[in-house]
Each structure stands twice: as C-alpha cells, then as structure tokens.
Amino acid sequence: MIVITADQRGSRSSEDLVPAALQQISIIGGDRLPFAPDRNAGDEIQVATEDGRTALEIILHLVRTEEWAVGVGVGGMEEERGTEIRAARGEAFIHARAAVERAKAAPSRFALVGAEPSAAEDAEALIRLLLELRSRRTGPGWEVFDHLAAGESQKDIAARLGISETAVSLRARAAGLRADEAAVPALARVLDRLNGVGRP
Missing domain, CATH: 1.10.10 (Arc Repressor Mutant, subunit A)
Structure with a gap:
C-alpha cells in the first residue's frame, strides 16, 4: 500500500485547507482509492492507494500548491477494518508518519519511507528531481x-x-515539459515496483 500523509504548512496563521484538498484528491484518485481521503488529525490529511500513478499525481498536486509537507509511506497494511482510512493500520501508515515528519524539514517538502530502505531512497531521490524541475517553472x-x-x-x-x-x-x-511528460509514467512505475505491484 502507498500511504500519503500531508501536513498543512503554517496552518496556525492561515485558513483550513483540508476540505478543499480532500475534494481535489478525491477527484484525482476516483475509484483508485480504497478509502475516502480524510483528515487525519488537526491540519493533516491522509490517503491510501495501491496505484503508483495515482499516488504520484496526488503528490505532485499537493507539492505544487506549496501549502503542504508531503510524506509517503510504502509497505504492508493490516486487514481492513471498516471503510474509513482512520481505521486502517500497518507499516505503510507508520512509514508515512516518519516520512511527513522528515518532509517538514526538507527543501522540497517531500519525503518517502518504504519497507525496502535502499529502494525507497532511490524513489525519493528520483521524485525530488522532478519536484526540483517543477519548482523552477514560471x-x-x-x-x-x-x-x-x-x-x-x-x-x-x-x-x-x-x-x-x-x-x-x-x-x-x-x-521542461517534455522531461516532465516522460518522468511521470517512469516514476509511477518506480512507485509500483516499490509497492510490490507485479511481483510474484
């Protein structure tokens, strides 16, 4: 499972952006989200998906707004408890918590933690390259x-x-739109591999 935990930056001095973000994430993810995205605690949001492309699109949307620190956790999930993401548990959620805390201090406001540390570090570095390219866009x-x-x-x-x-x-x-266009599907495949999609 790929879990995204995002924390609103400067929330104490700005409006609550959680409702609008949840609405946009629902539009992006559609039926590729096993749970409806939800407010995790206070000014945090949490969303889960098994699809690398969906996860990447949500990451790119949140980082582009410059309003969120975005942490991604990849790993297992315990058997589903109910239909709400708040009831879900597992290492993917633990990794997402560690990632969002690290993202708060990262220049890109993004971090990724996975069950396979070296593969997760590679995925994080590659996604950060795309985020750096986008940060320079006028x-x-x-x-x-x-x-x-x-x-x-x-x-x-x-x-x-x-x-x-x-x-x-x-x-x-x-x-850099050609590089962006080529990078997105490639990075989605990186996330899928990290998530174990296609493995026996």
Whole structure:
C-alpha cells in the first residue's frame, strides 16, 4: 500500500485547507482509492492507494500548491477494518508518519519511507528531481502545462493566449515539459515496483 500523509504548512496563521484538498484528491484518485481521503488529525490529511500513478499525481498536486509537507509511506497494511482510512493500520501508515515528519524539514517538502530502505531512497531521490524541475517553472510555463494537461493543442493554446505557436513551444521547452511528460509514467512505475505491484 502507498500511504500519503500531508501536513498543512503554517496552518496556525492561515485558513483550513483540508476540505478543499480532500475534494481535489478525491477527484484525482476516483475509484483508485480504497478509502475516502480524510483528515487525519488537526491540519493533516491522509490517503491510501495501491496505484503508483495515482499516488504520484496526488503528490505532485499537493507539492505544487506549496501549502503542504508531503510524506509517503510504502509497505504492508493490516486487514481492513471498516471503510474509513482512520481505521486502517500497518507499516505503510507508520512509514508515512516518519516520512511527513522528515518532509517538514526538507527543501522540497517531500519525503518517502518504504519497507525496502535502499529502494525507497532511490524513489525519493528520483521524485525530488522532478519536484526540483517543477519548482523552477514560471507562471507562463505552468499556464502552458495546464492547457496541455487539459488536452489542448499548442495551436489552441497559442490562440487562447494570443501568442504564436513558436512562443508556446519556447515556454514548453523552458518549463521542461517534455522531461516532465516522460518522468511521470517512469516514476509511477518506480512507485509500483516499490509497492510490490507485479511481483510474484
């Protein structure tokens, strides 16, 4: 199981972002979440999934907002108790707790802990590379990214933004969108392997 525990940064001096985050995570995860994401304690949220792509999409969403310290735990889960994530237990949840505490002090605000320490360290390092790439992306770069993610072509984006297709391509290149596009499915597979998907 892949468990994400995220702690809202500066929650004592800002509004409660948990409800909006839970709603967005539910949209991202859909039926790939065995439990509905929920408030864990205070200003924390917790979500679990068996799917590496889903976990990565949630991680990337939360880190992009710059409002969360995100910890990921990968490991076993005890037999399900009820239908709420609060009732679930197991090493994945323990690892997620350790990860979020470490994430609070990490420059990327992200950390990952797994049952196989060396494999977990590799996965964390690779995901942090993508987070570093994204942290350098400008507003115009994110604008192009969001339109492409919505299925628009570069021609459509150029018309929408009132710029040339060449300008759109330059923004995409400066934003590292090709590297991002290639990295996401690769990193999802890394998480799946760490989670034991496909192993005998």
